[in-house]
Amino acid sequence: MKTTRRGFVKTLSLGTAMGMLGQSMVLNKATAQSRAAHASGVFDNGVMQLNQNESARGPGEKVLETIRQYTSKRVGRGYSPDHVNELRDALADYYGLNRDGVLLATGSTPLLEGAVHAFCSRGKPLVTATPTYATSANTARRHGIPVVDVVLDDSLSIDLEAMINASTGAGLVYFCNPNNPSGTVHGPAAVENFVRRIMAASPATRILIDEAYINYADPALMQSALPLVKEFPNVFITRSFSKAHGIAGLRVGYGLGHADTLDAIDRAWGMGDVNMLGAIAALTAFEDTAHLEWERQENAEIRAMVTGAFRDMGFMVPESQTNHLFVNLRRPAREFRTACLERNILVGRDFPPMENTHSRISLGSREEMSKAIEVFRSVLT
């Protein structure tokens, strides 16, 4: 049959339309399923998500109540959003900084990206541990900025001596404390020595200390680097409301540092607009210290249970101060991931250069982890 141009276009449009219809039916089904899942409080569509380090428990009741209370017609007004300045001022007060010593962002991710844009260039590399949280290194690589990767030491801690040695002339040093994925921490004396030595040898280098997981850490083992931030204008901290505060979906994070340093980050990259519900939820979560302490304790107990289970099976797990474990399973992460997924559990991605031995497992709720341990046992032993 001869296909005329018009006929071809007609067939094509019909095909395209059918394709679009099919696609939109699939999308509608997925959307309906996801809405139903949310309405029933099930977040994972039947798959246990132990692949991302959000809080398995979500926000506390006070935060949920606040979100309900502030969900009103007022959200129609958002270009000068309420509560954002309130949040910034509360953070500044609490940390003893001027208000320009706090930079809010839509999660801490834009701060990590912005810092690379502000302080690194082809001649001023990024120094980072590996494996660690990868946003800084990914941002640098995407923009042709050299990255110096410093492999974790044998105890899976960040190798501070090697980082110090690599830092002279660097634009930015990214130091994740506690570290993701290994969960390890450095105490205040080690961090102070690290910062002082880099600042003495390379005074123009900036140091970003990522404290996203600090609320899960035992205060006897690690402390915030805030005193160093107050002493050194080139040292700054990033924090997130996505972890222990349980509001990853509302996207709120912040930087603490010298006004000039934060301003350089803000000018280099978009921080996004923190919205009014995110701001009031973050403020409530920040003030609800009783809930935060409960969350820390709950996570610590679950972490001890899962760490113990892996050690009983004969696997090495470094002491974690976060809501995830990095376990030496002596097999490729991909193999373990595939076996777990066949049993409806999603565990962490590859973390080069340790992807052939180590897997990261984010900690879910108590109930989830009791089930997960059984699955891990069946897969691993």
Ligand SMILES: Cc1ncc(COP(=O)(O)O)c(C=O)c1O
């Ligand atoms: C160490 C670390 N920093 C920062 C982030 C970014 O989190 P957010 O943008 O939600 O604040 C994450 C997220 O997993 C993380 O693990």
